[in-house]
Amino acid sequence: MRASRPLLAALVGAQLAYPRLPVRRQAGATAAIVGLAVAASVADLAERRGPRRAAALAGAAAAIGFGAEVAGVATGRPFGHYDYSGRLGPKVAGVPLMAAAAWTMMASPAWTVAGQMSERRAPRVLAAAGALTAWDVALDPRMVRDGYWTWTAGGAYEDVPASNFAGWLLVGGAIFLVWSLLDGGADADAPSPDVPLALYAWTWVGEVVANLAFWGRPRVAAVAGAAMGAFAAPALRARLGAP
Secondary structure, three states: OOOOOHHHHHHHHHHHHHHOOOHHHHHHHHHHHHHHHHHHHHHHHHHHHHHHHHHHHHHHHHHHHHHHHHHHHHHOOOOEEEOOOOOOOOOOOOOHHHHHHHHHHHHHHHHHHHHHOOHHHHHHHHHHHHHHHHHHHHHHHHHHHHHOEEEEOOOOOOOOOHHHHHHHHHHHHHHHHHHHEEEEEEEEOOOOOOOHHHHHHHHHHHHHHHHHOOOOOOHHHHHHHHHHHHHHHEEEEHHOOOO
C-alpha cells in the first residue's frame, strides 16, 4: 500500500478533531497536523517521483519559503511587516522552523492542481503560485486569529494586508519555477496524482465548512472558497474527465 494514503486519512481525522479541542491543546495539534500534511505530501512525491527527486522538490520549497519568511520578518519584504509569536515552536532569525514545513506541505498539491489545468511550463508555474496563494487566503486569517503571528499595521482582509498575498504569489512563483526545472520532464503527474489532488480539494472544502460551522467566519468561507475553488474545481473536472 502507498504510505501517502493512510497518512492522508490520518490528516483528515486530525483536522476533523481540531475544532473540538480545548485552546490549550490547539498549538500542539497544529504541529501534528502540519507534520501529517508534510508526511503525506512528501511520501506521495517519493512514490511518484522517486526519493531523490522528491527530496529535491521538497527541499526547494522549504528553503525558498523559509528564506522568504526570514527576509519578511527582518525587512517587511515581500509580504509586509509581521511578527511570529512563540506558539509555533523554535525559531531561527525570528521565524519558526515549522514555517518551512508549511510551504512544503502544500507545494505538491498546488503543483498537481496546476498540472491538471495545463502541462505547459509557464501557465503551470503561474497557476501553481495562484493555487498556493489561494490556500493562504484561508490560512492567514485563522492563524492571525489564533495568535500565531500578527501583522503590524493590520489589513483590510481579516487583519491581513494585500501585500501578504502579493508576496505569496512572488515566492510561490519562485518555488514553482525551480520545480518546473526539476520536474519539467514528468508527464501530467503520472502515475496517479490523486493524493495531492485530494489534499488540495479536501483543504478547500474543509476550510469552507470549518469557517461556516465552527468559527463563525462566513466572509473567510466565501473568499477562501472562491479563491481555492478557482483552482480546485477545474483540476477536479480535468481529472474526472468532465467536459
